Amino acid sequence: MRPWLKWFIAIDTAIVAIFLAVVFTPVGEQRPAIEQIGDVARGQTLLNTAGCFACHTDTTEDAALAFAGGPRLDTPFGDFYAPNITASKTAGIGNWSLAEFEAALRQGRNRQGQSYYPAFPFLSYRSLSDQDVADLFAALQKTTAVDQPAPSHQLAFPYNIRLGLKPWRWLFASTQSLNIDQSTAIGRGRYLVDVVGHCGECHNPRNSLGAFIAPYLGGSRDIPGGLSAPSIVGAALERMDWTEEDLVYFLADGMLPDGDFVGGSMVEVIEHGTSRMPESDRRAIAEYLFSLR
Structure with missing residues (x-):
């Protein structure tokens, strides 16, 4: 057999193997079943913190x-x-199981075993605790049922092919949980910023394929709707003459250090999210962000 033919067969075999792996490799990972019982009141607080109302209403x-x-x-x-x-039960998640909800929230896998698009922040939610997942599920099961499906995504080719999300995840994403110690204020702040509040979804820069790139929380000019989000690490905030106390008040009522008020999509984040947090959580967020350089 001629050498070039051997190379041709080897390359074709590799391409077929990669294609089969893409098609048949399951999305996400198997995790132990959640045994905690959800608390509706805690779940409602988490819904506020996570900004679920702003995105899903x-x-x-x-x-x-x-x-x-x-x-x-x-x-x-x-x-x-x-x-x-x-x-x-027809248009929402009223007939979902807790296991299906966990797979969606932390692993980005829908009920058909397909990957969600990363417009849904499952890469941030991957580190939610079992108890928080159970609490969120319990709260959503108590919402008023609306039997009206949301519109379907309208995506350009080739982004409308979900199969392409598998190699994207291999290249750019991990659903492995981060073990964040919340016993300190900074640890609690990190959990709220990186996981529940998923602040990086707006404040991290991204590459042309929508994946996070450095610097961490370094700001983005590609917010949907033609908006931008500034860097929110402590060093950047200090350069703009912010203090930790300024940030605590900002998260409560949207007031900027100069006395003006924020606009854009951050209005909903504050109105339906951070303003409803316990003050201790707002202070933990401020302490964590100002610890970043």
């Missing part, structure tokens, strides 16, 4: 239906719509 409608599906998210890849996550 279309407040541009005259009669906004809480958690029934979010507004259009305009990105370079197409338009995304956050789904209905109410207790509806």
Whole structure:
């Protein structure tokens, strides 16, 4: 057999093997079943902290239906719509199991075994504790059921092919949980910033394929809708004359150090999220961010 033919066969075999791996390798990973019982009140606090209302509720409608599906998210890849996550058994997650909810939230896997698009921040949520997952699920099961499905994503080719998310995950993503010690204020702040609040989803820069790149929390000019988000590490905040106390007050009411108030998408984050946190959590966030250089 001629050498070039051997190389041709070897390359073709490798391509076929990679394709089969992409098709048949399961999305996510097997995790032990969650045994904790969810607490609805704690789950409601977590829903606020995680900003679920802002993403999953279309407040541009005259009669906004809480958690029934979010507004259009305009990105370079197409338009995304956050789904209905109410207790509806037909359009929401009312007939989901806790295991299915965990797989979606922490592993980015839908009920059909396919990958969610990373517009859904499962890469941040991967480090949620078992108890927090159970609490979130319990709270969502108590929401008012809305039997109205959210619009489907409208994505350009080839981004509309979910199979392409498997190699993307291999290249850029890990669903391995981070073990974050919350026994200190800084640890608690890190958990709130990196996991529950998923602040990096807006404040991390990304490459052309939408994956996070350095510097961590270094700001982004590619926020959907043509907006931008600044760097929020302590060193950058200090250069803009912010103090920890300024940040604590900002997270409570949106007031900037100069007395003006924030605009854009951060308004909803504060109104439906950080303003409803315990003050201790807002202070933990500020302490953590100002520890970053």
